[in-house]
Amino acid sequence: MQESTVLVVEDDDAIRYGIELRLRAMGYAVHSASDGKDAIEKAERILPSLxxxxxRMPLVDGITALQWLKSHPILRDTPVIILSACPTDQSAAMSAGARYFLAKPFASEMFEAAVKQVLNPKSKSQLEGACTG
Structure with missing residues (x-):
């Protein structure tokens, strides 16, 4: 079985590091970016699974990066989980093509369930409180 690759895009170092640790503990290969511009460049290069x-990030925000990803012929089907401390971002994220929206702060269990569900849609994971597309 090939290891899934996850690209974590977060400008807050502590939050990014925490997400990276959680994903590595789950067995995923992890790459990271600190803004939407870097995320687009890395996504084209590594073709992540998720x-x-x-x-809210510098240079290119997450919604703009998501819209660009969804217009890219190779990356358009790559699932994206949007993580935001601002609940008003949910509508824009889902309209732009996010698979899930998780409000920060989120429980580790909720994050893990969302990741597993996205990477294995046939699983019976329950995502109470998460917004799915």
């Missing part, structure tokens, strides 16, 4: 992305 992208977990913040919204």
């Amino acid at each position: 992208i977990c992305m913040d919204v």
Whole structure:
């Protein structure tokens, strides 16, 4: 079985590091970016299985990066979980093509369930409180 690759896009170092640790503990290969511009460049290069992305970041925000990803012929089907401390970002994220929206702070269990569900949609994981597309 090939290891899934996850791209974590978060400008807050502590949050990014925590997400990276959780994903590595789950057995995923992890790459990271600190803004939407870097995320687009890395996504084109590594073709991740999943992208977990913040919204409010420098250079290119998460919604703009998501819209670009969804217009890219190779990356358009890459699932994206949007992570944001601002609940008003949910509508824009889902409209732009996010697979899930998780409000920060979120429980580790909720994050893990969302990742597993996205990477294995046939699983019976329950995502109470998460917004799915």
